[in-house]
Amino acid sequence: MKDDPLKLDTFICFALYSANHAMNRLYKPMLDELNLTYPQYLVMVTLWEEDGQTVGGIGEKLFLESSTLTPLLKRLEAAGFIQRTRSKEDERQVLIRLTSEGVALKKKAAGIPACILDASDTTVSELTRLKAEVIRLREALSKNTA
């Protein structure tokens, strides 16, 4: 029982699963205030970093399919944070642009990072290192997914 192999993998996957949930719960009250869900927040962050991306471009960064993004983006549009317009150069593409409300939201979200850092009970450098390791794991897993 001590060497039961079902334990190890469970724990690395479960660690990610449960840490992600814990993160979610921590974010929830703050995101509620912004009227955003967690994945929506991630989309907004990518747009705050670079406005005017295509659906595919956002999906590439967040590893999400367009069939997931389209409805999510429509909700963001309905909420008044973004605008969806067909690209002039390539009409297959849809450009996502922040509205003024979407831009303004960034200020309201500015305090979040400090809260997360504070709640994590560790240092920035530690967190950065851990982040890098988790990303390395993600890349290995993605690479080896059929």
Next chain:
Amino acid sequence: MKDDPLKLDTFICFALYSANHAMNRLYKPMLDELNLTYPQYLVMVTLWEEDGQTVGGIGEKLFLESSTLTPLLKRLEAAGFIQRTRSKEDERQVLIRLTSEGVALKKKAAGIPACILDASDTTVSELTRLKAEVIRLREALSKNTA
């Protein structure tokens, strides 16, 4: 922009989010074969480790509410993997027990850990260490969640 605080926290949360997704995608084809979802798999693992737990007990280990678990457990019951029975000692509690099919499923799941380890492109000890760090982060986050 280089010191934009919105980047850091995004990345630690996003790292967890995306690594969890990558894990999910890797598991998916294997779990499909077992007719399990990822959370259902986690429940099964806890039962393989200790049969006859209560709903609350499972929830405590997986950090899930009864309102999430009850329907999930009913699906597992409908699939024939578990059995739900009221406890004799305390009739408020419901005991979850593996059926013979549920026990048998463990054998079919036995190969999964090796696949995950293989796909992670790292060693067991590295993975174990990373796991511990992620769990430490989770605990800090939970502790500091209102």
Next chain:
DNA sequence: TACGATTATTTATCGCACGATTTAAGTAGA
């Protein structure tokens, strides 16, 4: 121009997750 590839949307399906409330059962106190 016709064909294959790309981009996004649509459709259908499903499960997870949470909050709030409810029901039932146990527990403790006046």
Next chain:
DNA sequence: TCTACTTAAATCGTGCGATAAATAATCGTA
């Protein structure tokens, strides 16, 4: 003993995220 509090699950309502598969529109090119 009767009441009030607590606990354990289940229920209800709601909504989002995720995927697969099919469709539509556009683009690039042979």
